[in-house]
Amino acid sequence: MSSDSGFAVRGKEEAYFYSSEEFKAQANLTDEGIFERFKYENFPDYYAEFSELLSWYKPYSKIFDGSDAPCWKWYVDGKLNACYNCVDRHLAELKNKTAIHFVPELEEEQTQHITYQELWVRVNELAALLRDTAGLKKGDRVALHMPMCAELPITMLACARLGLIHNVVFGGFSSSACADRIVDSGSRVLITIDAYYRGGRLLPHKKVDDESCELAEKSGQKVDHVLVWQRYPGTISAGATLTEGRDIVINEELKKYYGVRVEPEEMDSNDPLFLMYTSGTTGKPKGAVHGTGGYLSYVTAMTKYILDLHPEDVYWCTADIGWITGHSFTVYGPLALGGSSVIYEGVPTYPDAGRSWRIAQDLDVNIFHTAPTAIRALRKVGPDEPQKYDFHFKHMTTVGEPIEPEVWRWYESVVGRGKAVICDTYWQTETGGFLCSTVPALQPMKPGSAGPGVPGIHPGIFDEEGNMLEPGCGKAGNVCIRNPWPGCMQVVWGNRERFVNDYYGMYSRLDSKDWHDWLYLTGDAGSMSKDGYVRIHGRIDDVINVSGHRLGTKEIESAALTVEGVAEAAVVAVANEIKGKEPEIYVSLKPGFESSEEFVQKIADAITREIGKIAKCRNVWIVPDMPKTRSGKIMRRVLAAISGKSDVGNVMTLANPEIVETIQNIVK
Ligand code: PRX
Numbered sequence: 001m002s003s004d005s006g007f008a009v010r011g012k013e014e015a016y017f018y019s020s021e022e023f024k025a026q027a028n029l030t031d032e033g034i035f036e037r038f039k040y041e042n043f044p045d046y047y048a049e050f051s052e053l054l055s056w057y058k059p060y061s062k063i064f065d066g067s068d069a070p071c072w073k074w075y076v077d078g079k080l081n082a083c084y085n086c087v088d089r090h091l092a093e094l095k096n097k098t099a100i101h102f103v104p105e106l107e108e109e110q111t112q113h114i115t116y117q118e119l120w121v122r123v124n125e126l127a128a129l130l131r132d133t134a135g136l137k138k139g140d141r142v143a144l145h146m147p148m149c150a151e152l153p154i155t156m157l158a159c160a161r162l163g164l165i166h167n168v169v170f171g172g173f174s175s176s177a178c179a180d181r182i183v184d185s186g187s188r189v190l191i192t193i194d195a196y197y198r199g200g201r202l203l204p205h206k207k208v209d210d211e212s213c214e215l216a217e218k219s220g221q222k223v224d225h226v227l228v229w230q231r232y233p234g235t236i237s238a239g240a241t242l243t244e245g246r247d248i249v250i251n252e253e254l255k256k257y258y259g260v261r262v263e264p265e266e267m268d269s270n271d272p273l274f275l276m277y278t279s280g281t282t283g284k285p286k287g288a289v290h291g292t293g294g295y296l297s298y299v300t301a302m303t304k305y306i307l308d309l310h311p312e313d314v315y316w317c318t319a320d321i322g323w324i325t326g327h328s329f330t331v332y333g334p335l336a337l338g339g340s341s342v343i344y345e346g347v348p349t350y351p352d353a354g355r356s357w358r359i360a361q362d363l364d365v366n367i368f369h370t371a372p373t374a375i376r377a378l379r380k381v382g383p384d385e386p387q388k389y390d391f392h393f394k395h396m397t398t399v400g401e402p403i404e405p406e407v408w409r410w411y412e413s414v415v416g417r418g419k420a421v422i423c424d425t426y427w428q429t430e431t432g433g434f435l436c437s438t439v440p441a442l443q444p445m446k447p448g449s450a451g452p453g454v455p456g457i458h459p460g461i462f463d464e465e466g467n468m469l470e471p472g473c474g475k476a477g478n479v480c481i482r483n484p485w486p487g488c489m490q491v492v493w494g495n496r497e498r499f500v501n502d503y504y505g506m507y508s509r510l511d512s513k514d515w516h517d518w519l520y521l522t523g524d525a526g527s528m529s530k531d532g533y534v535r536i537h538g539r540i541d542d543v544i545n546v547s548g549h550r551l552g553t554k555e556i557e558s559a560a561l562t563v564e565g566v567a568e569a570a571v572v573a574v575a576n577e578i579k580g581k582e583p584e585i586y587v588s589l590k591p592g593f594e595s596s597e598e599f600v601q602k603i604a605d606a607i608t609r610e611i612g613k614i615a616k617c618r619n620v621w622i623v624p625d626m627p628k629t630r631s632g633k634i635m636r637r638v639l640a641a642i643s644g645k646s647d648v649g650n651v652m653t654l655a656n657p658e659i660v661e662t663i664q665n666i667v668k
């Protein structure tokens with residue numbers, strides 16, 4: 001691992017923007033005292049406040065237990081149920097209020113407004129079905145390979161009600177990626193849907209999962225049941241076929257469960273709630289395990305204090321629920337607070353550049369949460385579109401990748417009409433909720449900077465020797481978090497060693513039981529200015545951030561290596577105007593294989609098959625050899641410079657310096 005630690009920070013400091021008096025007057029968090037209460041010296045007691053946002057069957061006996069470092073325990077002995085907190089507890093006052101607005105991609109189809117009462121009924125009936133039909137019980141893992149639809153949060157909540165550990169696989173992932181996650185998590189039930197709309201086409205989805213099951217079984221994990229939702233209840237869409245004895249159509253089966261209610265399981269605070277797989281330095285994706293009490297307290301607090309959600313707001317987070325942002329900030333955080341959360345099935349610019357703004361106008365959305373990639377795309381296709389519609393955001397979020405100050409300013413002035421606050425939230429799959437962001441009514445915004453650690457999070461920038469850099473010193477380093485927090489993953493599923501090494505191996509005293517000795521390594525390089533605002537420069541490991549989604553270069557390389565004849569593969573990140581970054585792959589062939597257009601296509605197909613379209617490479621370059629060090633290591637830095645048409649630097653120390661010019665001629 002290497003970082004740009006010690007390098008000078010590029011770019012000037014941007015000027016502050018301040019939130020309006022109107023925003024401050026209604027904000028959830030206006031008490032300056034929060035910073036004093038949540039200072040480092042007061043850890044862990046300050047986290048008692050977050051747990052008070054939830055309803056507990058049994059209160060905890062201890063806020064924090066660090067004895068099994070770094071697998072921290074939160075709200076020890078406390079008992080609660082996440083589904084109860086997101087659904088049941090709202091019935092008394094909010095049963096008639098919309099919990100979920102589901103917007104189908106086709107504009108001629110009606111938006112569904114699911115009230116808390118309806119959500120409760122549907123979750124109960126589904127929980128009963130899962131328990132009886134598939135024999136699922138507390139602690140079992142269940143894979144959900146589903147796109148954006150109301151049934152996805154309903155299924156997640158039904159799992160949480162029973163104490164099942166859901167493992168949602170992003171709907172756009174291929175059968176092979178889905179199978180890997182089924183196998184690693186040991187899921188014997190897979191929940192899917194027959195089809196969904198994207199870009200105006202009804203995409204067949206179930207058949208992907210027939211393959212997922214086949215592949216999983218080949219790797220030793222049999223899927224006993226595939227439960228299938230119907231995009232159009234009563235009809236099997238897109239030619240989906242059913243396997244007798246294995247597949248169950250949920251919409252049909254549910255008829256038997258009319259009126260059935262299931263008591264929520266009383267879960268221990270530290271029982272896992274879900275797994276979310278993410279890419280890391282080595283090939284295989286790792287399953288981040290998120291607990292119940294700590295995670296839910298944390299995302300609820302973040303939704304209340306940073307996203308400023310009130311029950312009367314209409315809140316739209318455009319992230320796919322198949323990623324962590326959707327879990328924390330479409331489903332769990334907003335629903336725990338009795339919010340109304342919008343779920344949109346399709347592409348934000350389908351059928352035209354005004355679509356997102358029409359959704360905002362029709363539902364009177366006032367909190368909007370999206371990624372820089374979407375902002376860049378919306379700006380590119382329709383810079384003047386927002387003005388044509390009547391919507392008024394009070395709050396806007398950006399997440400997932402650094403946002404260029406220029407893009408930030410368009411977002412602020414054109415989408416926010418100069419009235420909305422913006423929170424640039426920096427965090428990760430592993431962290432459950434935000435690490436850095438401004439507190440919207442209390443701290444000014446700075447374009448391009450995520451902001452200081454959110455209350456309770458104490459970040460530091462560290463150099464290679466483990467020294468914490470002085471804020472404002474003008475140097476970049478490794479972004480670390482100096483204290484544990486309740487939203488943090490508990491462990492990597494089935495691999496504690498990987499958890500300890502990846503996140504704590506660099507700077508921590510691994511034999512210590514004292515949390516002060518454990519520094520969480522985010523894997524990002526960044527810098528901190530004098531005011532404590534953190535600017536993220538990018539990953540220090542083999543991860544590429546494409547449209548705010550994490551892809552491991554090793555995963556893409558492994559996919560290329562499945563093609564017969566490929567000897568070596570190396571992936572580099574190249575800049576993309578919309579996506580931020582995108583992968584580009586270099587491949588060398590075994591003797592006897594020739595470069596051809598078909599070969600290039602075969603490699604591109606293998607990448608889509610193994611991972612999914614999101615991993616599509618800008619180019620597949622077939623080269624006679626890779627630039628290598630004398631010890632045989634592929635010099636990805638040189639390939640990245642060739643792709644970026646920048647200076648390759650001194651290459652004379654390479655074992656084969658002459659290859660550089662040859663490759664430059666191919667890439668020209
Ligand atoms: O590199 C950072 C970038 O996204 C990575 C985490 O990706 P993932 O686990 O998929 O979670 C995405 C949603 C939280 C980080 O290591 N990243 C995330 N948010 C920001 C960011 N980079 C810059 N600014 C952000 N606000």
